[in-house]
Amino acid sequence: MSTLWAFPGQGAQQPGMLQVLPDAPVVQACIEQASAALGEDVRLLDSAEALQSTRAVQLCLLVAGVAASRLLSERGHRPDYVAGLSIGAYAAAVVAGALDFADAVRLVALRGELMQRAYPSGYGMTAILGLDQASVERLLGEVDGPVYLGNINAETQLVIAGSDAAMAAVAERARALGAGGTKRLAISVPSHCALLDGSARALAEAFSGVELRTPRVRYLSSSSARLIRDPQTLRDDLAYNMSRVVDWQATLVTAYERGVRLHLELPPGGVLSGLARRIFDAGQAIAFEGARLDTLDAMLRQEVSRDR
Template sequence: MSSLFAFPGQGAQQPGMLQALPAAPEVRACLDEAAEVLGQDLARLDSAEALRSTRAVQLCLLIAGVASARLLLARSPAPDYVAGLSIGAYPAAVVAGALDFADALRLVALRGELMQRAYPQGYGMTALQGLDLTTVEGLLAEAEGPVFIGNLNADNQIVIAGSDAAMAAVAERARALGAGLAKRLAMSVPSHCPLLEAPARELAAAFAEVPLRRPAIRYLSGTTARPIHDPERLRDDLAFNMCRVVDWHGTLRTAYERGVRLFIELPPGAVLSGLARRVFEKGAVIAFQGARLDTLDALLRQEVEHSR
C-alpha cells in the first residue's frame, strides 16, 4: 500500500489560485522565493488577465503545487510516488528532490515563453469524450491541417492538439459519431505533439546547464507511465514532455498496479481526482483544495501504517 502526489497541468488554472493558498509559513516562504527568483510581484501573476499568458499559467501551477506540497510535507509523511500531467511534471520533480525550485522557476518561465512564442494564436487543444483511441486516430488521419493526439486521459477521454480549424473539423465529426463532449480547452498552444519539437530542443539546451539529482521520492513519468530514476533520463523527460503524448491513463494504471491506494491531487482543482477514480477501484482519492490538512495528514499516516 502506498501513496502518490499528483500535480495538474495547464487548463486547471484558476484566477487568484496563489492568493487562495493556505496562509502558512511554508507557503509564504515558497511565494517569497518565487518572487525573488522571477523578479516580479506574484500578486499580479494569477489574475484573470495574466493567466491569458502561457508563461503565467505554467508558473502559477508550479508555484501552487510546490507550496502546497511543502506545507503538507512539513507535518506529514512523504508520499511513495509523485507524478505530474504536462507542466505538473516540474513541481513533481521539485517535490521528489530531483530539481531545485529556483531552477524549476527559471526553466518553466522559459518553457512558457518558448511555447507561446512558437504558436501565439490559431492553435490549441480540444478534449474529446466518448470515443476510443482507434476512432479518434481515424478522424485525425482524415483531417486537413495539423492535428495530433495530445493526451490520453482515460479510455474514452482523449485530448487533441493542433490548429483551430483542424480541431474544429475533427470535433464536428466526433460529435456526429457520438462524442459526448468536444470542448476547446483554455490553452493557446498545441502541446504534446510534434508541432513543439523545436521549442523543446531549445528548452533542452537550457536544461543542459541545470543540475538534476536522482529522485528521493519515486517519480512517475506522465509520458512513459514508468518510473524514472536516472537524472539524465529525467532531464530528457522534463525538457521534451511538451512535444510528447501524455499517457495519464497509463500513469494512473501503473501507480495502481504498483500498490498506490492513496491519491492526493495538489492544487489547483480536482480534475485529476475525477480521472483517478475511474482507475482506483480501491483506496482513497482526494484533492488538497477543499480538504482539511489534518484529514490529508491522517490519510498519509494511515497509508504508512498499512504498508508496514
C-alpha cells in the same frame, strides 16, 4: 500501500489560485522564493488577465503545487510516488528532490515563453469525450491541417492538439460519430505533439546547464508511464514532455499496479482525482483543494500506518 502525489497540468488554472493557498509561513516562503528566482512578484500572475499568458499559467501551477507539498511535508507527510501531467512534472521533480525549485521556476518561465512565442494565436487543445483512441486517431487522419493526439486521460477521454480550424473539423466529425461531447480547453498552445518539437529542443539546451539529481521519491513519467531514476533520463523527460503525448491513464495504472492506493491531487483543482477514481477502485482519490488540512493529515497518516 503507497501514496501518489499528482500535480495537474495546464487547464486546471484558476484566477486567484495562489491567493487561496493556506496562509502558512512555509507557503509564503515558497512564493517569496519563486519571486526572487523570477525577479518579479508571482502573486501578480494569477489574475484572470494575467492567466491569459501561457507563461503565467505554468508558473502559477508550479508554485501552487510546490507550496502545498511543502506545507504537507512540514506536517510530517511524504509521498511514495510523484507524477505530474505536463507542466505538473516540474513540480513533481522538485518534490522528488531531483530539481531545485529556483531552477524549476526559471525553466518553467522559459518553457512558457517558448511555447507562447511559437504559437501566439490560432492553436490550442480540445477534449473529445466518449470515443476510444482508435476512433479519434482515425478522425485525425481524415482532416486536413495540423492536428494530433495530445493526451490520453482515460479510455474515452482524449485530448487533441493543433490549429483551431483543424480541431474544429475533428470535433465536428467526432460528434457525428457519437462522441459524448467536445470541449475547447483553456490552453492557447498545441501541447504534446510535433508542433512543439522546436520549442522542446530549445528548452533542452537550457537544461544542459542545470543540475538534476537522482529522485529521492519515486518519479513516474506521464509521457512513458515508467519510473525514472536516472538524472539524464529525467532531464530528457522534462525538457521534451511538451512535445510528447501524455499518457495519464497508463501512468495511473502503473501507480496502481505498484501498490498505490491513495492518490492525492495537489492544487489547483480536482480533475485528476476524478480520473484517478476510474483506476483506484480499491483505493482513494482526493484533492488538496477544498479539503481540510486535518482531514488530509488523518488520511495520509492512515496510509502510513497501513504500510507498517
